[in-house]
Amino acid sequence: MTIEEMQQRKRELGLTYEEIAERCGLSVPTVQRIISGTTQNPREYTKKQIEKALIFRSSVFCREEALAYMAKKQGQYTAEDYYQLPDDQRCELIDGVIYDLASPTAVHQTVTLELCMQLNEFVKRNGGKCLVLAAPLDIKLEEQTIVQPDVLVFCGREGRKRRRIPDFVAEVTSPSTRSRDYILKLSKYMASGMSEYWVVDLKKKQITVYLFGEELETVRYGLYDKIPVSIWDGRCVVDLSQAARSIEFSEEFDAKHDEE
Numbered sequence: 001m002t003i004e005e006m007q008q009r010k011r012e013l014g015l016t017y018e019e020i021a022e023r024c025g026l027s028v029p030t031v032q033r034i035i036s037g038t039t040q041n042p043r044e045y046t047k048k049q050i051e052k053a054l055i056f057r058s059s060v061f062c063r064e065e066a067l068a069y070m071a072k073k074q075g076q077y078t079a080e081d082y083y084q085l086p087d088d089q090r091c092e093l094i095d096g097v098i099y100d101l102a103s104p105t106a107v108h109q110t111v112t113l114e115l116c117m118q119l120n121e122f123v124k125r126n127g128g129k130c131l132v133l134a135a136p137l138d139i140k141l142e143e144q145t146i147v148q149p150d151v152l153v154f155c156g157r158e159g160r161k162r163r164r165i166p167d168f169v170a171e172v173t174s175p176s177t178r179s180r181d182y183i184l185k186l187s188k189y190m191a192s193g194m195s196e197y198w199v200v201d202l203k204k205k206q207i208t209v210y211l212f213g214e215e216l217e218t219v220r221y222g223l224y225d226k227i228p229v230s231i232w233d234g235r236c237v238v239d240l241s242q243a244a245r246s247i248e249f250s251e252e253f254d255a256k257h258d259e260e
Helices: 003-013 017-024 028-036 044-055 106-125 178-192 241-256
Strands: 091-094 097-100 131-134 139-142 145-147 151-154 168-172 196-201 206-212 216-222 226-228 237-239
Touching (some): 003 028, 003 044, 017 028, 017 044, 106 151, 106 168, 106 237, 139 178, 145 178, 178 196, 178 206
Antiparallel strands (some): 091 097, 131 151, 139 145, 196 206, 206 216, 226 237
């Protein structure tokens, strides 16, 4: 595929550089330089990854073939429809709309794993009865809303609703999920009865902590800050500085190795 064909395909699909980068697991600057023609001799592997991302059509919604047998329109789907989707099709259902979940990047998985490990280590050290889990795991919030949070903590506190709702959830953003994480999921999580919600924004390199009590409390931290976990009264403090350094290394590596 030539540079001109890449540019044409990008226009046809209506994709941003961020969405293409998310699909192929490359950095946004690398993708932008190659498609724009700035990089004259890209590595064959890098070029092939971008070509694959441009060949297979996939929007924020699930692939059309996965929904072909369904007669409903977006906004009308229910939990019953969601559970009929193919097992290998990772999606979320929010307000009756089915959203496709792209494969996570290495940086996304690094942050998710680090957060899970630190939360789980605290639970083990303190002999707690909480359960720390990572996606994929379906959480049904409403009849038309089923989500797959990146990190979940269940503690089964007294007085909680009898549904399987986590006490703590964290979402690690990607270009295609950022607006949902900050807006749609925020409102759904707040209404669900959970206690604490984190948005780990890799682009902004910040963590926004939402505490759901009588009033919504919002606190923002940098990736190098030490962040207290409120469901445990601040006794657990998360340090994502090592993951932050991995992000910086990944960005530097991609910038230096996008050419042969």
